[in-house]
Amino acid sequence: MSAVTMSREVRRRWWWVLWSLLTLSALAIAAVFVPPYMVGGTTVPGLNRSIPGYYVSLVIHAMPAGLALVIGPFQFVTPLRVRFPRAHRIAGRVYLISVLIASLAAVYSSVVTESGLTLQVAFFMLIAAWLYTGVMAYRTIRRGEVQLHRIWMVRNYALTFAAVTLRLYQLIGLQLMDPMGWEYPQIYASSAWASLFGNAIIAEYFIVQRMLAPVARRKRLENVAQ
Secondary structure, three states: OHHHHHHHHHHHHHHHHHHHHHHHHHHHHHHHHHHHHHHHOOOOOOOOOOOOHHHHHHOOOOOOOHHHHHHHHOOOHHHHHHHHHHHHHHHHHHHHHHHHHHHHHHHHHHHHHOOOHHHHHHHHHHHHHHHHHHHHHHHHOOOOOOOHHHEEEEHHHHHHHHHHHHHEEEEEEEHHHHOOOOOOHHHHHHHHHHHHHHHHHHHHHHHHHHHHHHHHHHHHHHHOOO
C-alpha cells in the first residue's frame, strides 16, 4: 500500500470517527432536550409561562430544530447520497423547512426572553446566520452548483449543531460556576457566543481542509501534467 493510499485510508477512518461522534451527540441532544417541550415543559428549567406565547414559541422551535439536528449528519454521507438521491432530496427539503420554522419561532422567543441583551444579540446573530446559510444552500442547489451547495450546508449544519455545543459549554460552565463566582445568565450567554463562533470557525476549517484543498491539489497536478 502506497503512502498516498495509507493517508487517504487514515483520513477516511477519522472522518467516520468524527461523523459518528457528531451523529451520536446530535441524536442524544434531540432525544433528551426536545421531548420535555412536548409534554408541557414542566421539567424545563427557567421556563417563564407568564410571558405570552413564550412556551408556544419554544415548542414550535424545538420540534423542527430537533428534526434538523437529526437529519443533518446523514445528508453528508456520500454513499447514501449516491444510492438514494431521491431520499436525499426529500430529506434536504424537510431539513431546510425545519430550519426556517425553527428560526422564525426563535425570533419571538429571543425577543421576549428575560436572559438579557447579551444572550439576545447572540441568538439574533445565530438566527440570521442560520437563515442566510439555509437560503444560500437552497439557491445554489437550485442553480445546480452542487459543490457550493455542500459548502453552504456545512455552514448551516454547524449552526444547527450549536444546540449541542451550547449545552456542552453550559455543562462546563456550571462546573466552574462556584469556583469562578459566575452566575447562570453569564454562563448561558457565554455558551451561546462560544457555540456560535466556535462552530463557525470549525465549519470554515473543515470546508478549506476537506472540500477546497483537495480540489486545489487536483488542479495543481493537472497543470503539472500538462
